[in-house]
Amino acid sequence: MPEKESNGIMLYAQLTHENYIHTVFFELLEKAHELSQKLGGIEISAVCFTSPDTIEGFKDAFRNMGVNKVYYFEDTRLANYSTEYYSKLFVNLIQEVKPEILLIGATNQGRDLAPRISSSLHTGLTADCIELDINEKGQLAATRPTFGGELMATILCKNYPQMATVRPNVFKVHNVDYHVDTEFIKKDTSILDELKNHVEILEFKKTIENEINDLDNADIIVAGGMGLKNEKGFELLQKFANKIGGTVAATRPAVENGLAPHSVQIGQTGKTVRPKLYIACGISGSIQHTVGMDKSEHIIAINNDPDAQIFNIADTGIVGDFFEIVQKYLES
């Protein structure tokens, strides 16, 4: 492994289209504090791309969450995400600051940006991690599912920065007040003059990202699997969700059978959620599904098979027919 370049842990602070800091940044930040402590309290920095005069609105958030340094790029050309612009500026910054660890949220944007950065820097990237730790040698130990989710692999990176992406809702935010005197460092964007942006954004339409955010923020998720059988089952699920103020989600086979859109798929190849209540209806409970919901605060499972795996992780199990149970509940 090359000589360690230990200028702290760097995080990407993605701004949403509505100009909020994406919640995944705060989740990563909390984990970064833990990793920093294990590495002797190394510095935590954030990287932010904004349009001019926007950073002011975010300063308190960065201070209160204990970010030591914020590197920000302000330019009208950065108002919307651009692979070329963002990755070029990010790579230059990393070459200058030389962080030991770089963490990026596995949002649509992060999934585009992270591999671009890692290949430019010839470093390794462990994507969609579900745990991050520091091993006895002080290396980032990034754990993610492998072999179709049947095994967990802990992966070490041979180069710096050691890069990892983590999906939203994998880590929990505890709202600790870390208040520090954050240093805000404005970085030069003139290099953009030499670049060609190959994508012109004509208009933004809220579609999938919007639905995804609904699931991200839902306190109650009512998820349906193949036990619901067809559209009628999902209509009943929607009525059930409406009655209890829940948001509908689904398993992969339900999505593949056209019963729900992919944006509401939970699991290894879908979303990770952490609601207060997750009601799994007609879902068998395979690892590829449960990896996306097993950190929910309370899990209720309705399944007609008393041996279904889902009951192993459910706090409350109801053995019976989904249609009968929910119909009775709706009529009550």
Ligand SMILES: Cc1cc2nc3c(=O)[nH]c(=O)nc-3n(C[C@H](O)[C@H](O)[C@H](O)COP(=O)(O)OP(=O)(O)OC[C@H]3O[C@@H](n4cnc5c(N)ncnc54)[C@H](O)[C@@H]3O)c2cc1C
């Ligand atoms: C690489 C890979 C990635 C994957 N990614 C995902 C993923 O992201 N998300 C995901 O969900 N899956 C994923 N899968 C698929 C996963 O392995 C399972 O096949 C899937 O989760 C099962 O879906 P299900 O529970 O809806 O269906 P089934 O396994 O068919 O289970 C249906 C359940 O409904 C119950 N049931 C039947 N009738 C009733 C009734 N009337 N009332 C109540 N219960 C009833 C049955 O007892 C059964 O337990 C992935 C698989 C692979 C290989």
